[in-house]
Amino acid sequence: MAILETIALTKIYGRGAQSVPALDDVNIGVEEGEFVAIIGTSGSGKSTLLHLLGGLDRPTGGKVIINGRSIFDLNDDELTVFRRRKIGFVFQQYNLVPILSVYENITLPIELDGNRVDKLYLDKLVKTLGLAGKLDQLPGQLSGGQQQRVAIARALATKPSIILADEPTGNLDSRTSQDVIGLLKLTSKQFNQTMVMITHNEEIAQLADSVIRIGDGQVIGGSRP
Ligand SMILES: Nc1ncnc2c1ncn2[C@@H]1O[C@H](COP(=O)(O)OP(=O)(O)OP(=O)(O)O)[C@@H](O)[C@H]1O
Ligand SMILES: [Mg+2]
Numbered sequence: 001m002a003i004l005e006t007i008a009l010t011k012i013y014g015r016g017a018q019s020v021p022a023l024d025d026v027n028i029g030v031e032e033g034e035f036v037a038i039i040g041t042s043g044s045g046k047s048t049l050l051h052l053l054g055g056l057d058r059p060t061g062g063k064v065i066i067n068g069r070s071i072f073d074l075n076d077d078e079l080t081v082f083r084r085r086k087i088g089f090v091f092q093q094y095n096l097v098p099i100l101s102v103y104e105n106i107t108l109p110i111e112l113d114g115n116r117v118d119k120l121y122l123d124k125l126v127k128t129l130g131l132a133g134k135l136d137q138l139p140g141q142l143s144g145g146q147q148q149r150v151a152i153a154r155a156l157a158t159k160p161s162i163i164l165a166d167e168p169t170g171n172l173d174s175r176t177s178q179d180v181i182g183l184l185k186l187t188s189k190q191f192n193q194t195m196v197m198i199t200h201n202e203e204i205a206q207l208a209d210s211v212i213r214i215g216d217g218q219v220i221g222g223s224r225p
Helices: 046-053 076-086 102-112 119-128 144-157 174-190
Strands: 002-013 020-026 029-031 035-039 061-066 087-090 162-166 194-199 210-215 218-223
Touching (some): 020 046, 020 218, 029 194, 035 046, 046 194, 076 087, 102 119, 119 144, 119 174, 144 162, 162 174
Parallel strands (some): 035 194, 035 210, 087 162, 162 194
Antiparallel strands (some): 002 029, 002 061
């Protein structure tokens, strides 16, 4: 059964003459534990789709169903809690809190939920991402690629069942990109996490279990093993 599914998902930004149709009747399904890459040109609607999959924004029409539950039936507060428990986001912009240290940024979602930090898991995560010596620094003292790795660690720290990543390796060199995707794959298999990742990079898309191609707000193709 699909853990994540969309039914006739539509998003139109703005109103009237200024309106922009960003998604048009998107129907996709993602299996539990699957690693799906979303690929498409700039402006094709990838980020819009990812935001809707994670309940960060509400659609103009259609549904997102996660674990059999239509998430937009939840009110905003319920949706926030649901998101925090279930979903790990890695954004195109890293969205790190500038006044918090690397360690505090990574553990923030755990603290927000009133949970205890799994030290062993966190240690492993931090080491694999090459952040061990950086935990006391502020995001502003790190390179772009290092900040991106902090954002990835933060997304994985809560062991979410679904990881939604928007170009998580967009600012990394190709070797580090492969390492980071390798890590994401490893942890997602280890913890039976489902991963949906946007990329422009065909090579990275080939590392996924399946690929969904988006063009002009519609699914224009895909591949399954
Ligand atoms: N908040 C917004 N208000 C109005 N229009 C928007 C908004 N966000 C996105 N759009 C429009 O919706 C369309 C899809 O945008 P989206 O950000 O989903 O594209 P994308 O595929 O992620 O592109 P990129 O690869 O450049 O990140 C674009 O035409 C964009 O201009
Ligand atoms: Mg985008």
